[in-house]
Amino acid sequence: MVGAVQGRDGSVLRVEGPVTPVTDIEFGKPLAVTMTPIPGLVVFDLPVHGDSRGWFKENWQREKMTAAGLPDFGPVQNNVSFNDAVGTTRGIHAEPWDKWVSVATGRIFGAWVDLREGPTFGAVFTTEIDPSKAIFVPRGVGNSYQTLEPDTAYTYLVNDHWSPEATYSFLNLADETAAIDWPIPLAEAEMSAKDLAHPRLADVTPIAPRRTLVVGSNGQLGAALRKEFDGVDGIEWTTRNEFDLADPDIASARRWRDYDTIINAGAYTAVDAAETPEGRRDAWAANAAGPAALARIASEFGITLVHVSSDYVFDGTAQRAYREDDAVCPLGVYGQSKAAGDAAVTTAPRHYVIRTSWVIGEGKNFVRTMAALADKGVDPAVVDDQRGRLTFASEIARLIRHLLVEDAPSGIYNLSSEGDAQTWADIARRVYALTGHNPSRVSGVSTEQYFAASQSPVAPRPRNSELDLKRVRAAGFIPGDGDQLLRDYLAS
Known part of the structure; x- marks a missing residue:
């Protein structure tokens, strides 16, 4: 024949x-x-x-x-x-x-x-x-x-x-x-x-490709994803008002067979508020129950599920950078809820969990705050006993696209910027210097000293948030240099 x-x-x-x-x-x-x-x-x-x-x-x-x-x-x-x-x-x-x-x-x-x-x-x-x-x-x-x-x-x-x-x-x-x-x-x-x-x-009307659903697209990662995927057809952007992960009817909220990928860009990130009764409930709903519901949908319909996680799933006591296969050991409610969400997402046959640290994107964040304080003439006291590397939201979006386009093996991928681990105080001094101010105006304090006067619940922080980047490099993704990314961010 x-x-x-x-x-x-x-x-x-x-x-x-x-x-x-x-x-x-x-x-x-x-x-x-x-x-x-x-x-x-x-x-x-x-x-x-x-x-x-x-x-x-x-x-x-x-x-x-x-x-x-x-x-x-x-x-x-x-x-x-x-x-x-x-x-x-x-x-x-x-x-x-x-x-x-x-x-x-x-x-x-x-x-x-x-x-x-x-x-x-x-x-x-x-x-x-x-x-x-x-x-x-x-x-x-x-x-x-x-x-x-x-x-x-x-x-x-x-x-x-x-x-x-x-x-x-x-x-x-x-x-x-x-x-x-x-x-x-x-x-x-x-x-x-x-x-x-x-x-x-x-x-004939052609059959359209399967679509990509972005959940929580109004946050800083959502904004970065919109830029990264600008001009790409078949992407559905949703906010919590349009697509609520807590909806008991989520399994029937879409014709899921028409979707190829779900990107979960939403999360509850108020780490201190998560220690309150109301915050604990909201954190577990957004960070654990929501991803679990998406994992069930992804498993049933053969959808690739992309989920963004946090260094807070670790207690920060390791004397080296954390690897993807290290056992999770979260300290506070936020980290516990994120760890539970990670575990749920990994049950989906096709999944990517991107574990990040110290995320910087559009909207309020540490770098913007330091730049504003420098311009106002404030000499801040900044924590100097927590070490890690910044992760820019634009880099997370770039990695998500890379993993999907390259059809990388499912699993957990650490991501931060390249460079030596720094303290928050080190980063604050660098922000002051790059914005034309004297970096010596920034003084260092311990975590305990910084929160000593707080009248609200304070979540425990991992002292070591450095993430090992070998696996993401092996997947063909080269993280950007942290100092250059910081320069570009401040310039923009």
Whole structure:
């Protein structure tokens, strides 16, 4: 059999491959994969074992097939279409879910047309499928077939349930641009009136890519993400008013199968207020329960979940920089709630937890405060027994994009700026110097001295917040130099 692929410009490329039709089932083939010119559309050879009594095959075996390269697409429904006569032809339908297509008995000629937005829109691939073959059909690729033997049972697993709210696309079986070479002419085939009425390719509405949901987009990280992803299509920006993680109906708040990525940019960050009864409740809701709800959704629908964490998950007693695999040991409510959120997020099969320290972005923060005090002539006393490195929100946004674009391995990634660890007092002095003021105006005090006069609850702080950056560098991301980032920030 000869496969065919066609591009947007109408040119047709015939593709020879190991997809030769067989009248009888071919026994004893090893499990093997054949890529097609349509991205994500993959043909599988299935081992079939038979004797005089009949045959047996593993039609779907998650462990073996994912090891062979099949996406772990999470099927939720199995459908079977039985066809009495040769020439029964089913229309070209593209749905917003993935399919695992095979034949239980009989043989079909299959035709697949890429109806997704993008450069391969309109590409065509054809081949024959008998019980010894199967094909993975990704979301948005139109699927159709024609029976070549009587009593053919066509079966497919799908990873979502049919919904009237879903977006579908259809293509006419006789479309001249696709130019599918049906073995049995359509004039002699058995087809439905609905399939005959579907539009030509020029009138097809393409299936849009899955979207990205940004949760908590009105904070300093949200602002940085908006700049980093400026001009990128398919991003949905939400605030707490529009998407509340505490909503008990969050699982049904969206048609989640239409999303590819969730970026959780929201958090409760008032570390001292978290030590109060009301703050404790709010911190656990935002930092633990919310991410846990997102992790459940991500797990069920195969969504990549991105979550930003904190150095406060550690107690700061280590004598070296903290690594991603160090055991968490938070001191206060804020750190405890963040550690719980991290644990929940890592249950999602596709996840990135970005662990940061001393975040600086738009809005009120330590650097802005020091610059303002310098301009006002204030000589501040600043803590000098906590050590770490600044992490700029722009760098967090840059890393998030890098991990997603590069499809980096799931897991925890530490992030801060490059350079030697410093105290808060060191950073304050550097801010004074860079803004044209005398850095000696900044004096150092201990954490206990700084909070001695406080009448409100004070959260314990880790004394060592330095994060090891080896893993993020190994992922191909080079953190920016801390001093240069500070210069650029103050200049802007």
